[in-house]
Amino acid sequence: MSSTVAFIGLGHMGGPMAANLVKAGHRVLGFDLVPELVATAGAAGVQPAGSAAEAAATADVVITMLPAGRHVLALYREQGLLAAARPGTLFVDCSTIDVADARTAHEAVVAAGHRALDAPVSGGVVGAEAATLTFMAGGGEAEFTAAEPLLHAMGRKAVHCGAAGAGQAAKICNNMILAISMIGVSEAFVLAESLGLDHQALYDVASTASGQCWALTVNCPVPGPVPASPANRDYRPGFAAPLMAKDLGLAANALRAGGVDAPLGLKAAEMYAEFAQGEGAGLDFSAIVRTLRPGGPHQNGNPA
Ligand SMILES: NC(=O)c1ccc[n+]([C@@H]2O[C@H](COP(=O)([O-])OP(=O)(O)OC[C@H]3O[C@@H](n4cnc5c(N)ncnc54)[C@H](O)[C@@H]3O)[C@@H](O)[C@H]2O)c1
Numbered sequence: 001m002s003s004t005v006a007f008i009g010l011g012h013m014g015g016p017m018a019a020n021l022v023k024a025g026h027r028v029l030g031f032d033l034v035p036e037l038v039a040t041a042g043a044a045g046v047q048p049a050g051s052a053a054e055a056a057a058t059a060d061v062v063i064t065m066l067p068a069g070r071h072v073l074a075l076y077r078e079q080g081l082l083a084a085a086r087p088g089t090l091f092v093d094c095s096t097i098d099v100a101d102a103r104t105a106h107e108a109v110v111a112a113g114h115r116a117l118d119a120p121v122s123g124g125v126v127g128a129e130a131a132t133l134t135f136m137a138g139g140g141e142a143e144f145t146a147a148e149p150l151l152h153a154m155g156r157k158a159v160h161c162g163a164a165g166a167g168q169a170a171k172i173c174n175n176m177i178l179a180i181s182m183i184g185v186s187e188a189f190v191l192a193e194s195l196g197l198d199h200q201a202l203y204d205v206a207s208t209a210s211g212q213c214w215a216l217t218v219n220c221p222v223p224g225p226v227p228a229s230p231a232n233r234d235y236r237p238g239f240a241a242p243l244m245a246k247d248l249g250l251a252a253n254a255l256r257a258g259g260v261d262a263p264l265g266l267k268a269a270e271m272y273a274e275f276a277q278g279e280g281a282g283l284d285f286s287a288i289v290r291t292l293r294p295g296g297p298h299q300n301g302n303p304a
Contacts, residue, residue, distance in 0.1 A: 002026055003150065006055035006062045006085075007046065008075065009095070010037040013121070014065030016128040017094070017154045019044035023131075024153035029055040053084035061090045061150060068246075069101025076105060082112035089114045092147050094135070096120045096247060099165045099172070099254050102138065106164035117143045118167040119151060119158070122174065124239055132156045136174075138166035172251040179248055179268040179285070182215040186289035189222050193293070199224050221286035230284035238284035245269075245276035271298070 002025050007018040010032040021028045022045035030046035031054070032038050038048045049055035052075055056062045062085060066072050072093055075081050085091075091109045093102065093116075102118040109116035117139035127133040133155030137144050144160040151158040161170040188211065192202045203225035207217050219238070220226035230238040248269035255262050272280075274297070275288055291297055 001149070003060045004029070004058060005150065006031070006049070006052070006059035007041075007065070008032070008052045008055065008062065008081070009065035009067075009071075010034075010041045010046070011065065011067075012125050013094075013128045014063075015041050015044075016125070017063075017065060017133075018046045020128075020131045020154045021150060022046055026150070026153065029059065031055045053080050056081050056085045056089065059085065059089060061092060061147070063150070064091070064093045064095055066093075066095045068095070069097035069105070071095070072097055072105055073101060073108070076108050082108060082114060085112075085114060087113045090117065090143060090146055091115065092117045092119050092150070094119050094121055096171055096250070097168060098250050099168045100257065102165040102168040106139065115140070115143050115146070116164065117147050118165060119147065120167050120171040121155065122171065123155065124237075127155070135159070136161050136167040136170040138162055138164050138168065138170075168250075169254070172247055172254060175244065175247040176251045176262070176265045176268065178215065179244055179272060180264050181213045182219070182221065182286055183268055183271065183288060183292075185211075185213065185215045186221045186286070186292050189289060190292045215286070219284075219286050221289040230286055231289075235283040235287035237282075238286070241272060241280035241283055241285045241287065242276040244285040245272040248272050 004027045005021055007028050007030045010018055010030050018028050018030050018041050028046045029049045030038060030041045031049045031052045042048050064072055072095055091114055106116040117137055119135045119137040121133040121135055123133040131154055135151045135155050135158040137160050148158055161167050199222045220229040221231055223231040230236055252266055252269040275291055280287055
């Protein structure tokens with residue numbers, strides 16, 4: 001069944017996601033603060049709206065794909081999006097935001113007489129363009145079921161993770177595993193280098209042994225063993241280090257808020273924050289391997 005969707009935030013992810021909804025036969029009204037992005041989406045069949053509220057006024061579903069929780073909350077409340085929508089509108093936030101902000105957003109949506117789902121994604125810009133994203137959803141069963149046809153138009157998989165905020169929780173837990181495993185794989189390659197062990201030899205063993213993981217076999221941080229990994233193209237992203245740093249910052253917030261003792265997660269957050277602000281700013285997150293070699297910032301005696 002075709003829906004009328006208001007799509008707010010037509011950036012790297014939102015632009016192609018909105019275009020895929022059009023391809024699937026939905027009527028999509030789009031808005032972004034950057035007029036050029038509205039025009040680009042328009043070329044893909046997204047109808048330009050003059051404001052987010054204007055887009056939401058006639059929509060069955062409002063999808064947001066924004067930088068952070070403060071943007072979502074400001075749009076919902078101060079900028080009048082919730083007030084502009086018809087009663088019972090389904091609000092699906094696909095942005096990656098703080099779990100606490102996601103829960104606050106759910107409460108605001110429900111208090112305004114609407115329905116809410118948090119549905120952050122993994123799969124990056126490539127997945128957004130190819131409609132192969134994975135959605136991790138938090139909210140009620142009925143809200144998830146209502147959103148599913150739209151999620152499947154933009155992605156390959158949608159997992160209902162639990163109640164409000166559970167989608168964001170799954171996203172940051174997964175990315176904390178990914179960051180820690182990428183640092184672990186990188187440290188192993190650097191140790192191999194110091195022991196005179198060939199990258200390919202370590203790969204051939206670890207990729208079929210208990211060291212096997214996505215960071216090794218798909219996004220291998222050294223050039224050679226996995227030809228499609230960003231290491232073979234000077235670490236052009238891929239999954240950019242600043243996005244990993246952002247997600248780890250959200251994980252660190254949740255760790256502290258919950259009093260969870262996760263020394264490796266917090267250390268990974270610290271390392272990626274530093275890397276993303278420096279040489280990692282434009283690089284894939286696997287380039288963290290560069291900072292682990294002799295003379296790097298993590299050597300004994302050097303401040304981390
Ligand atoms: N880029 C990725 O690979 C990736 C992967 C997974 C998840 N994410 C998450 O998806 C979200 C979006 O990422 P992105 O890469 O598309 O970011 P982006 O910066 O390209 O897009 C965000 C867009 O939101 C717009 N915006 C901000 N406030 C607005 C408002 N009040 N009204 C209308 N538009 C507004 C901005 O102008 C911008 O175009 C982020 O939360 C990010 O963490 C990104």
